[in-house]
Amino acid sequence: MASLRTRFSPSPTGFLHLGGARTALFNWLFARHYNGTFILRIEDTDVERSQKIYEDDIIAGLTWLGLDWDEGPYRQTERLETYRFYTQELIARGAAYYCNCPKEELEQRRQAALARGEKPRYDGHCRDLGLKAGSDTAVRFRSPTDGITHWDDLTKGAIAFDNAELDDLVLVRADGVPTYNFAVVVDDLTMNITHVIRGDDHISNTPRQILIYQALGAPLPQFAHIPMILGPDRAKLSKRHGALSVLAYRDMGYLPDTMVNFLARLGWSHGDQEIFSREELIRSFSLDHVGKAPGIFDTEKLAWLNGHYLRQATAAALAPQLQEFLSKIDIRVDDLATLANVARTLQPRAHTLVDMAAQARFYFEDPRPYEDKGARKFLTPRIKPVLREIIARWQAEPVPNEEALHQFFKNMQEEAGLKIKEIAQAVRLALTGRTASPGLFEIIEILGWPEVLRRLRTAVAACP
Known part of the structure; x- marks a missing residue:
């Protein structure tokens, strides 16, 4: 079908929503599958309701999703x-x-x-x-x-x-x-x-x-x-179902590959496969496999899928995106290499870039106030001398790797008569403010020994 030509023709009377984005995606996939032509056409003859802000949003949304067009945008008013x-x-x-x-x-x-x-x-x-x-x-x-x-x-x-x-x-x-x-x-x-x-x-x-x-x-x-996209209650998809504009999902920290995969599976299937690369979607897409039943919007599935794509991304690719989301919470970091290392530690546990940025705060800000329950449990009078001893030893000779860190805690356990968990969690709280975090040695490498020692001294002062 070398002469195949499809089009996406939105009206600029509102923001690009999920249904419109999926229509654009199906047209784009169909054209790409058959080496055809995909056209963007702006249907702006409703002069009273058409606005430039909506057209800009549509174009920005398609660009973010990576749905490139071969011709256009044409405008009906022209x-x-x-x-x-x-x-x-x-x-x-x-x-x-x-x-x-x-x-x-x-x-x-x-x-x-x-x-x-x-x-x-x-x-x-x-x-x-x-x-x-x-x-x-x-x-x-x-x-x-x-x-x-x-x-x-x-x-x-x-x-x-x-x-x-x-x-x-x-x-x-x-x-x-x-x-x-x-x-x-x-x-x-x-x-x-x-x-x-x-x-x-x-x-x-x-x-x-x-x-x-x-x-x-x-x-x-x-x-x-x-078919249309419906909410979990099978009612028409609306904001109460979490259906926002496409760029709102970008701003909430979802990845474009996530949205493309998610939208493709709303009303289309290829066996039992759930996760597709763009190349796989283009290769597999067929109108024969578009169902007659409406697609059901599932926010939990979207979050799960985004977690998958975050884990699959390279840390280097995530670094500038994490930088952008950190800037939204007033944390500005210019060193992309550091951000790549930070992203690598958070990939297994973050579901969105917003989530990743929130989890990354402790790397760049004072981790206090400490998690209340954890502080009461682990920053205790009997851990105070242990933390002082850790500071003294690390100041003299920092541990070189994760294996050495584990052995260090084991030795401290034997000397202090405490459980490894008590010591490690006290250190974790001192460095991150939380009892759940990436691996301690990963955190230490990124923070650097001077900052690690400073935070440990702060935690000692916080112990009763």
Whole structure:
């Protein structure tokens, strides 16, 4: 499929959410799998609601996810002349007509239809009046009143709509701005889109768009409607489920590879495999394996997956990211080599970069106040002389490696008559402020002996 062309066409009326990001991902994977072309198109004809901040967010979100596009971003507001050309083409073919029905009258007819128990649809008032273009005229599509519009959906199977259920939709408003269904057809037609992959909330738009294609005598793209993403309670995904904008997940410390893997598995599967590299996703992706059931958003699975990707990343790659998240809590570290060492110690236990930055604080700040329960248990009167002895010995001869540190604690245990845990946990509290931390020798190497001794002296002073 060398000529395959897909597109992602968000409206800049809101931030890039998970559903939109997954639609973009499926289009990107499909194009990459078949060495096709992936296009970004900004559908900004809703002038009142479209904002630059949303477009910037969409582009930043796609960039962060690594979903690079081959063409675009195109913007519908820059293509008005193209829509005018196809409007005239439909009028010339008798497939569209001018309509000057005032909004107030349309609303009255709508309410009257509802009162009669009928669908609130356009009644065709201007259909055969032969009106000319004017400052108050919209353009409507002359929809067929009988027959069936059907297509073989690549994910849903055969779908059909009775044309009698479709009214004469507005193609172009009186202000000259095209409506969604018309602009989409013209865009997909002129951009040679071969596959339209989008959410199944668009299924009701598809028969209208197919009829416009047919009225223009244009070949149809293939359609694939993917299932929605639902919350754990199977309700529509919302903020209460943790569904935020894509960049909010970036700011919460999730990795882009995590989000790509997570979104890919929401409605698509490849056997029982859960974890995929990008290369594996591109190689394996197929619309045949997109399910019909909605994907279920699971925050616990997302956190687990992010922990996996944090552990798999190189410490050097994590260092600049950790630097950024530390700066958000007012800790500024310029030495990326040190940060790589810090990240390496925290990779086994952190779930997000926010979590990693929080756990890393003790490396760069005074670890006090000590964890209350641990301090009461381990910073005791009988540990005080032991800590003083440790300071004296380490000041004279620091231990060279982890094995030597373990032997040192064992010797101290025998001399002091205490458990190794009591001694090691007292040292851990002195250095980190907590009873759970990375390995002690790793911490000592990063802190350096002068800082280690300083913190031990502070802990001695804190002992009763």
